[in-house]
Amino acid sequence: MSELANRLERLTLRLDHMGMCAEQAVIDALAAADKGDVQAGRKVFDLDRVIDREEVEIEQECIRLLALYQPAAIDLRMICTVIKVNNDLERIADKGAKIGRSVKKIVTCRLDLAGEEEFIRLRKDALEVLGRTTRMLSTRELATARGILEMDHIIDEDHRALVRSALHSKTESLGIEGVWTLINIARALERIGDLCANIAEDIIFLRTGDIVRHADSLGEIHP
Amino acid sequence: MPIEVPNTSEPEDKRLSLPRPVALGAVGNGQSLADHGQAIIRSRGFCLCYGDQVGVKNIDMEVYPRSVTSIIGPSGCGKSTFLRSINRMNDLVPNARAEGVLEVNGQDVYDKRVNLVNLRQQVGMVFQRPNPFPKSIFDNVAYGPRVQGIRRAARLAEIVERCLQHAALWAEVKDDLRKSALALSGGQQQRLCIARALATEPKVLLMDEPCSALDPVATARIEELIARLKNDYTIVIVTHNMQQAARVSDRTAFFCLGELIECGLTRDMFTTPQKRQTEDYITGRFG
Numbered sequence: 001m002s003e004l005a006n007r008l009e010r011l012t013l014r015l016d017h018m019g020m021c022a023e024q025a026v027i028d029a030l031a032a033a034d035k036g037d038v039q040a041g042r043k044v045f046d047l048d049r050v051i052d053r054e055e056v057e058i059e060q061e062c063i064r065l066l067a068l069y070q071p072a073a074i075d076l077r078m079i080c081t082v083i084k085v086n087n088d089l090e091r092i093a094d095k096g097a098k099i100g101r102s103v104k105k106i107v108t109c110r111l112d113l114a115g116e117e118e119f120i121r122l123r124k125d126a127l128e129v130l131g132r133t134t135r136m137l138s139t140r141e142l143a144t145a146r147g148i149l150e151m152d153h154i155i156d157e158d159h160r161a162l163v164r165s166a167l168h169s170k171t172e173s174l175g176i177e178g179v180w181t182l183i184n185i186a187r188a189l190e191r192i193g194d195l196c197a198n199i200a201e202d203i204i205f206l207r208t209g210d211i212v213r214h215a216d217s218l219g220e221i222h223p
Numbered sequence: 224m225p226i227e228v229p230n231t232s233e234p235e236d237k238r239l240s241l242p243r244p245v246a247l248g249a250v251g252n253g254q255s256l257a258d259h260g261q262a263i264i265r266s267r268g269f270c271l272c273y274g275d276q277v278g279v280k281n282i283d284m285e286v287y288p289r290s291v292t293s294i295i296g297p298s299g300c301g302k303s304t305f306l307r308s309i310n311r312m313n314d315l316v317p318n319a320r321a322e323g324v325l326e327v328n329g330q331d332v333y334d335k336r337v338n339l340v341n342l343r344q345q346v347g348m349v350f351q352r353p354n355p356f357p358k359s360i361f362d363n364v365a366y367g368p369r370v371q372g373i374r375r376a377a378r379l380a381e382i383v384e385r386c387l388q389h390a391a392l393w394a395e396v397k398d399d400l401r402k403s404a405l406a407l408s409g410g411q412q413q414r415l416c417i418a419r420a421l422a423t424e425p426k427v428l429l430m431d432e433p434c435s436a437l438d439p440v441a442t443a444r445i446e447e448l449i450a451r452l453k454n455d456y457t458i459v460i461v462t463h464n465m466q467q468a469a470r471v472s473d474r475t476a477f478f479c480l481g482e483l484i485e486c487g488l489t490r491d492m493f494t495t496p497q498k499r500q501t502e503d504y505i506t507g508r509f510g
Contacts, residue, residue, distance in 0.1 A: 002507050070466050072493045072505045209495025 025096030041103030155193030278304035296478035347420030353412030355404035390418035410441025
């Protein structure tokens with residue numbers, strides 16, 4: 001195996017690990033929100049800092065590989081994909097940290113997330129798509145990537161339903177502060193869905209060379 | 224208009240009547256060549272053998288006017304054989320035998336009636352190592368026009384200046400045209416060879432690893448020159464340097480074991496090649 005192939009393999013293993021860390025950050029943050037555990041919410045910040053550092057190191061390695069090996073074809077697509085996925089995973093971890101930061105407000109507002117039907121659905125779908133995304137980083141299956149793009153629409157619909165319901169019928173029971181907190185957490189989950197969809201598009205690019213991003217609005221795929 | 228096949232009564236040095244390439248405009252890396260008119264070089268089922276040994280076989284390929292086409296592939300894959308077939312340089316190899324069709328501007332170059340001197344004036348060649356004649360800079364460039372019968376000093380001086388300017392060498396040598404070409408640096412000698420090839424007003428320039436003997440600075444100058452020359456000429460370049468092929472060419476052809484494996488837009492070949500063999504080669508996993 002060439003030196004470039006070796007280094008690319010190590011790079012993709014680091015990316016897989018980063019995916020697992022980002023997923024763990026979101027899971028931990030949601031668990032802290034469920035329990036109203038402010039301390040556990042803060043711990044997600046620590047994990048986020050580790051992920052931030054890893055993101056920078058992965059990006060530096062990508063730049064080094066581009067400069068030293070001038071890769072082409074699958075190697076070039078792999079490095080481009082790693083750069084973009086790396087950034088998206090870091091942002092997913094940021095969303096986890098954001099949810100972790102909200103735990104204090106959840107406690108203050110006495111917000112019971114377990115009792116919010118629309119939130120439970122959104123949370124379940126967001127975690128499902130996040131799990132599939134992190135597994136896809138190692139399998140790189142096209143079918144999984146396309147499935148994730150489909151699921152993002154479901155998450156968007158879950159999010160819209162939650163916002164509608166919160167604004168129309170929950171302002172009295174939860175109070176303005178409670179509704180605001182609920183919508184903020186829901187927004188973070190919806191963004192996680194978007195970021196997973198971005199990663200799925202990057203995997204499609206890696207496998208096929210086609211850029212499917214904005215295919216709806218542009219009406220074409222960019223090979 | 225096809226290559227004119229001279230009848231026996233015509234003088235040997237009569238110019239081939241290849242027309243100027245169809246004006247297609249500049250063809251940059253970002254543009255599609257698919258609809259850029261008729262190919263200037265076209266091969267169909269072309270084979271070239273050296274005795275029993277196959278050099279290239281069943282090559283179906285097109286080269287479009289005013290563009291750069293690079294040919295890449297491992298050593299011995301037939302890329303130089305194919306390049307040298309375009310102006311029949313392989314005729315000099317004993318037992319070389321061609322089959323199939325290889326056309327330049329619609330005329331089969333292996334038609335026995337084609338005038339070889341005229342063909343090589345229209346399809347110029349630059350070799351791996353700079354090979355200037357042991358003459359002055361002026362005489363190197365004026366050599367081809369003199370063979371064509373041009374004798375008037377003013378006309379020759381005009382051609383020499385134009386060709387040296389096209390080859391991006393004029394500014395460096397204009398005050399020293401009587402200096403020996405052998406006194407120039409390697410990069411300057413290679414640009415002089417390009418100027419010499421341009422002096423016969425070719426439509427096609429064949430370049431066989433033109434930078435392999437040059438340092439990075441001289442290489443960069445030749446690459447800049449190729450980018451400028453493609454506005455007026457059709458260039459086919461053989462190179463072992465994958466990055467060079469990616470930088471300078473609009474289309475790339477990958478040869479392996481005498482066969483054309485894949486030919487397409489360079490931007491696609493170096494990002495999403497269609498064939499596994501191509502991908503393995505350009506990512507260094509070949510073999």
